[in-house]
Amino acid sequence: MMNPAMRVTADEERVVRAWSVLGQVLDPEVPALSVCDLGIVRDVRPQGDGVEVVLTPTYSGCPATEVIERSVVEAIELAGLGPVTVTLQRAPAWTTDWISDEGRRKLREYGIAPPSGSAAVAAEQPIRILRREPALECPRCGSVNTERLSAFGSTACKALYRCIACKEPFEYFKPI
Ligand SMILES: [Zn+2]
Numbered sequence: 001m002m003n004p005a006m007r008v009t010a011d012e013e014r015v016v017r018a019w020s021v022l023g024q025v026l027d028p029e030v031p032a033l034s035v036c037d038l039g040i041v042r043d044v045r046p047q048g049d050g051v052e053v054v055l056t057p058t059y060s061g062c063p064a065t066e067v068i069e070r071s072v073v074e075a076i077e078l079a080g081l082g083p084v085t086v087t088l089q090r091a092p093a094w095t096t097d098w099i100s101d102e103g104r105r106k107l108r109e110y111g112i113a114p115p116s117g118s119a120a121v122a123a124e125q126p127i128r129i130l131r132r133e134p135a136l137e138c139p140r141c142g143s144v145n146t147e148r149l150s151a152f153g154s155t156a157c158k159a160l161y162r163c164i165a166c167k168e169p170f171e172y173f174k175p176i
Pocket of ligand 1: 138139140141142143163164165166167168
């Protein structure tokens with residue numbers, strides 16, 4: 001019979017390993033970000049000999065959720081941490097505020113302006129809250145001399161902008 005203390009350790013180790021596997025599962029629409037960077041993995045719990053992964057889907061309009069769910073199951077099983085159950089938790093709704101600092105850095109590197117968090121906008125930029133569109137920083141050169149070209153980029157989650165300083169177009173991950 002397994003010692004209960006050993007059982008806890010095995011469960012904890014499996015959960016830690018599952019988090020690290022999930023850190024390698026990339027978002028299909030923003031391949032620069034893992035599902036952990038995106039903040040959609042809300043919890044990983046031991047379940048029987050496997051794990052339960054709790055996901056909060058991003059935009060309801062994004063068709064990516066099923067793809068993400070499948071990738072999560074495959075990655076966990078491949079790592080030998082299965083069986084895995086994915087539980088979708090829709091409340092509270094996902095917000096771009098959940099994107100990690102690491103995720104924001106990766107977005108900029110990928111040439112996408114990270115979403116300005118609603119909390120951050122209210123606290124740091126009280127004047128901009130009065131404007132419909134925040135002044136966006138170009139992810140390439142850092143200039144705030146940018147203009148919006150289209151409300152939609154390659155996906156509905158993003159808007160298309162252009163930097164007037166370096167002339168490069170870039171996408172903006174819209175905050176929700
Ligand atoms: Zn620029």
